[in-house]
Amino acid sequence: MRHHSSPLVEAFKHAVLIVGALIVILPFYTMLSYSLKSPHEIETNTGGFFGAQKPMVDEYCVKLGNSREQCTTIPVVYNYTQAFKKAPLLRYLFNGAFVTASIFLIQLIVAVPAAYALSKLRWWGRETVFAMVLFCLLIPVHAIALPLYIMLAKVGLTNTYAALIIPWTISVFGIFLMRQFFKTVPDDLIDAARLDGMSELSIVWRVMLPTAVPALMAFAIFSVVAHWNDYFWPRVVITGNRELFTPPLGLREFRGGADGSAWGPMMATATIIVIPLIAAFLLAQKKFIEGITLSGMK
Amino acid sequence: MGKNVVDRRHQGIALLLSAPAIILMLVILIAPIAVATVLSFTDYSLGNAGFEWVGGENYTRIFTHSTYEKMLVASLTYVLVVVPVSVLLGLGAALLINSLRHGGSIYKTIYFLPVMATLLAMAIAWEFALHPTIGLINDTLSDGCDSGWVYRLATGAWYGNDPSSSWYGQGCSQGFPLWLGDRDYAIRTICFIGIWQAFGFNMVLYLAGLTSVPRELHAAAEMDGVRSSWTRFWLITWPMLGPTTVFVVTITLIRSFQVFDTVEALTHGGPVKSTFVMMYAIYEKAIQHNLVGMGAAITVAFLVFVMLLTLAQRWLVERRVHYA
């Protein structure tokens, strides 16, 4: 439109948005800053954002019989090495990646063929199954965590990878999203593929899936963000067995036993957990936002 | 061939393709509802061989026992604060960003960061920022007490208010709140973190809604004699954002009912059960204290809430008919 707001109004808008941005960034600032500073700087709230990075002695390392020189480092190195030493953080990260990836792959394998059958094949019972999908969309998995937990406990699956993955293998949201997308694919394309001699299964994977890349991206983003960050469900089904901890569980355990001296390493852990998704988001911002938006357009 | 005509050649393959989904839906989503419903009428606990039927006792407790009353109060407070505030903030941010000439995308990126970040980690970061003695927030607030103009502005002394009667003035003289440790402030702080995390998501959906408003509609409004942006908002923007609003409100509602991470990490439902929200109640009662029957009753109540809300959303969406 040709009527632009005056520079003064524009400046005011920026001022409001900047204040908002500062509040939004505040915990990120705290997290990063603590992960850089020495325990003393954290406890006295000094040292600014980066801390003075004065060499410090790791007393625990000295107790193990090393010389003081060997145990002297600067805070940022101390925090980040401690993050990996105090707890098997690498193991947690691996668990997180493994669980997240498994969940998404299984969701895909289950949802895509079903979405195809619901959108492009005419069969007896289709309407009933679709009604079931619509009903299941009403059920947040977190809400039925308790009966799920009881069921898993009854079959002895708590404290296993299976417990972390099984409840999420079915994504009705994924079925719904993919179905809506598949419906826009012309029937002629499928008939052409059939004339070319493709089986229904290869139509699903080799014709339908490639046409649905935007929906797939949206689905992937939702799934990965939700399960990498999920804390509630791992908290319920994993009790005590550190081998199976996901990153949020590891961080929570760290915090449980943390005193002032461990705050730096703890925030280093938090930073390491948060960074993969934030980095992915910053790198592929447009895709992320498009994906999130697509899901809202149903 | 009509659209709803069954093609028998596809029957077998269609069933085969959807079988995994059907089975998993039945076992993972629908069976647990039945299990929860049955358990909610018992005093079952894990590890015990048997159980007693207790009728509706668990449900009566939800509405009569003070702990569960506090649970309902905490949950409803959280939902009723977080939903409207985060939706309005999302809308406001989207409108502001959309009207900017330059630099809109940087705010969009920043406001969206909390949606991506692990909530548990950010909750702990907030806890440090809100730490009564060494936290950045109280530190900054008390710095303001020593700086004359900030003090006068924040206490309202500039416009003739009594500094000691204002919230900020009292904070300066008697110390600022303990936030998470304070029974009056804990739920508000949890709400605040909830809003902080949710509004960027709403903003992104509203921004998408705004770009889908046809530009010719604005031109038409201009020709029709719409002069103020206020009128334009009510004539075009708000009605056109209707479907987005319904979606945003529902998804925020459902997510707010599920708040858990912040409560578990920061307050454990306290102080004095002021932040004892539903998900945390299920976790504490049924999983930590093994009162499965009670937890199942809360689960059922919870499901009923969520389903009613979603059904209301669908009804609202279907009532609206826009361009085909």
Add this chain to the structure above:
Amino acid sequence: MANLKLQAITKRFGATQALKGIELDIRDGEFLTLVGPSGCGKSTLLRIIAGLEEQSGGDVLIADKRVSKVRPSERDLAMVFQSYALYPHLSVFDNIAVPLRMRWLSTWQRLPLAHWLVPGTRAQERNITGRVAEASEILGLQELLNRKPAQLSGGQRQRVAVGRAIVRHPKVFLFDEPLSNLDAKLRVHMRTEITQLHRRLRSTFIYVTHDQTEAMTMSDRIAVMMEGELVQVGTPSEVYQNPRDVRVAEFIGSPKINLFPGSVTSNGNVYLLGKETALCLEAPLAGETIQIGIRPEHLCLADPERAIFSGVVQLIENLGAEVFLHLHLDGGDQSVIVRLPHDLAAGIAVKHRVHLDFPRERALVFDLQGRRVDTEVAEVGPVREAAPCG
């Protein structure tokens, strides 16, 4: 009602010059069509007249008043948009009433519910209802007033958009490709409806289209735009019979005009494909190559010895009443389209050789820059006289 003047209108979008000094007088009550290929700047010009876009230079005068600083809503124009731009959440009645409500009611009177408390609302609403009823009667929308736009067909939406424009009785109507979203049959129908509306309202209509048929059939005058310039303004028959630019000749008329390379001798004689034509230039242009345009309906079958060129039929399009022959001329890669009445084309089939001639006064000669050059028929020999068409 009012006349409208455009004075040296220019528009720049960054480095591109979208409009290059448009001068145009539009008379009171006239139906003027801005026509041109897409991207020629016609929609931009319309939006500048409306005030939705600001010109980089020049002036728009409505009823002899400069309106450059006047907001669109105050220019007393109404516009019908290509996408109709109806408010999807409002009923047909409310859509048509919006322009009046925005003008006649105060902010308070527009508040939901509370507006009945404000004095005067009831009387104004009665006036509005009367005007909406009047407009909807003209357009035959009475039965649809309670529907939402989504429940209407394309043609009905189109009518609502027009209704929203006429309800205000504005001085000037602007149409931005209003028929381009309709199917072919409905387009023909709406064409006559809009023409009738113009006859009835006698207001100034400015109509933008890329469809030369719409321009030819509806307007009093056509303004042909090319690459940000007005190339020719005139009545439909002037523009068709007497194009001043080769681009106009090519754009107006379907099937497209046939263009042949030609040359001029020093004494002004025109040669077409190397043959003498008995055409002579009025002004000197010796030695240059030129283009000669002949419309498909001006080519006619001739005896082999009298024909100026011959070719082989490649394709026949039979439209019932008439037939288009697509030919490939002998000796060269020149293609030609001939438009013949059905009976004359009887017996012609693909691969046949046919021989063609044309009445000399119909030939349009253009110079290298594409400007029209006037010609006269130099000598009328006995052979030419017998030409079967003309």
